[in-house]
Each structure stands twice: as C-alpha cells, then as structure tokens.
Amino acid sequence: MELDGGSxxxxxxxxxxxxxxxxxxxxxxxxxxxxxxxRDDVITLDDVTATLTKAGARPSAASTPKAPPSTRSTCRSR
Incomplete structure (x- = not known):
C-alpha cells in the first residue's frame, strides 16, 4: 500500500x-x-476510500461471489 498526500x-x-x-x-x-x-511504529488510517480497479475486482469477485458490489473492508499490511 502506498499513500502520499491523501491518495x-x-x-x-x-x-x-x-x-x-x-x-x-x-x-x-x-x-x-x-x-x-x-504510534508505537504503527500507522492507523480511518476513512480511507478504496475504489477497486478492474484487476482488483476480478479476484475479489471470484473469492466472494455472493458479496455485494460495495463492501467495507479492512486492510492490514505488515
């Protein structure tokens, strides 16, 4: 994940x-x-909007076929 200047x-x-x-x-x-x-070497972000790209929608749809098109998700990177 890369975030610079709010995007x-x-x-x-x-x-x-x-x-x-x-x-x-x-x-x-x-x-x-x-x-x-x-804080304690962890950056926590709130209210981040993620818009799936065509490449991102493909694996998401395959892994969750019954999920609604827009769902709230949590992403953790370590």
Whole structure:
C-alpha cells in the first residue's frame, strides 16, 4: 500500500496459472487527511476510500461471489 498526500494505491504481486505479475494495482485509495503519524511504529488510517480497479475486482469477485458490489473492508499490511 502506498499513500502520499491523501491518495495512493493498494498493490500486490498476483500469481495466476504459474505466472507472477508484480505490483498489480488492486485499488485506488483516497484518504480524508494527508497527515500520517506513527504510534508505537504503527500507522492507523480511518476513512480511507478504496475504489477497486478492474484487476482488483476480478479476484475479489471470484473469492466472494455472493458479496455485494460495495463492501467495507479492512486492510492490514505488515
């Protein structure tokens, strides 16, 4: 995940049929604030909007076929 100035991207390396695509953009991110402050080496963000890209919608739909098109999610990166 990359966030700079209140906007960014959620990326991942995607394996499909033995081929790996690196840094695939799964969602475009928008935050209410550009201020990032670490507490105990952790940055917590609230009210971040994630808009799935075409590449991001494909694996999400396959893994949750009955999920509504717009759901609230939590993303943790370690």
């Amino acid at each position: 960014g991207e959620l990326t991942a390396d995607v394996d499909s049929l033995g081929d790996t695509s690196e840094d695939v953009v799964l969602a475009d991110l928008s935050a209410d604030t550009a201020d990032l402050t670490a």
